[in-house]
Amino acid sequence: MTNPPEVRHLDVDDVYLVERIDRSEHVDVEYTVRDGQLAxxxxxxxxxxxxxxxxxxxxxxxxxxxxxxxxxxxGATLLGAFDGAELLGLAIVDPAFEGPNAWLAFLHVSRPHRRRGVASALWSAAVEATRGAGATAMYVSAVPTGSAVGFYLSRGCELADSVHPDLYAMEPDDIHFLCTLT
Ligand SMILES: CC(C)(COP(=O)(O)OP(=O)(O)OC[C@H]1O[C@@H](n2cnc3c(N)ncnc32)[C@H](O)[C@@H]1OP(=O)(O)O)[C@@H](O)C(=O)NCCC(=O)NCCS
Structure with a gap:
């Protein structure tokens, strides 16, 4: 990738693009929450x-x-990051998830394109997409890998004081973050 990623708003007919994401990953670090702290x-x-x-x-x-x-x-927003015609990553944000919280429901950057700011570009676009809905925080149920946790910490996310019961039930090993949107 030579240029900054271009983030586009996609529609439901584009969901099939998921098939182009290489989700594979080598994991060196994994986290859990112990006594309210990442461990x-x-x-x-x-x-x-x-x-x-x-x-x-x-x-x-x-x-x-x-x-x-x-x-x-x-009604959730599907965002795609591209370098020309090449798909780099996808994100889905539900701007009106619950109360003042938006929900980042999906974020994947294809393996060859990681660590070049693609997720950061998708995150910024997701935050922008929440503005009209009046959300003041982004809820994220993150896989417990070092890359996902490192990414959300880098966005200023903090451990959620209380986990969302439905999202926790779906992925009990996930790390639940809440990120105040400024
Ligand atoms: C997590 C993921 C989305 C990050 O995407 P990315 O495009 O590589 O992230 P960025 O390049 O925007 O990284 C921004 C910052 O996040 C942090 N970060 C990203 N990858 C990291 C890693 N492997 N380890 C630790 N911190 C990491 C760093 O602080 C990084 O800044 P830096 O590169 O200047 O140090 C990507 O690794 C991925 O798709 N993983 C597999 C799927 C997944 O875990 N998705 C999240 C589901 S909840």
Whole structure:
């Protein structure tokens, strides 16, 4: 990638682009929350594979699309980061999640394009998309890997005082963050 990523607002017909994300990752660090603080814990999966392109089970492209599509259909914003025609990453933000909170429901940068500011560009666009809805904070249920936790901490997110019960039930190992939007 030579240029800064271009972030575009996409629509529900573009959710299929999820299939172009290489979600694979080598994990060196994993976190949990202990006594209200982030603490390292043994890595549960050091090589996260790409999403299964054919099946329909957990961590398949089909399951990811089935998660994303209804969100976008019901009003969440789908954002794509591109370098020309090449997809670098995708994000989904629900600006009117609950009370004053928006929800960053999805954020993935394809493996070859990480650590070049793509997620930061998607985050900025997601924050911008919440402004009209009057959200004052962004709720994030983050996978507990070093990259995801490092990214959200870099955005100024803090551990949520109380976890959202439905999101916690979906992903009990996730780290739940709340980021005040300025
Ligand atoms: C987490 C993820 C979205 C970050 O995307 P990215 O485009 O690489 O992030 P950026 O380049 O914008 O990074 C911004 C900052 O986040 C932090 N960060 C990003 N990757 C990190 C890592 N591997 N370890 C620690 N901190 C990290 C750093 O502070 C970084 O700034 P720096 O590069 O100047 O040090 C990406 O690694 C990813 O898609 N991972 C797999 C899917 C995932 O975990 N998604 C989150 C689901 S909740």
């Amino acid at each position: 390292e814990r043994p890595v549960s999966m050091s090589e996260i594979p790409p999403w299964d392109p054919f099946g329909t089970g957990p961590y398949s492209v089909a399951a990811e699309i089935a998660f994303c599509e209804p969100l976008v259909r019901s």
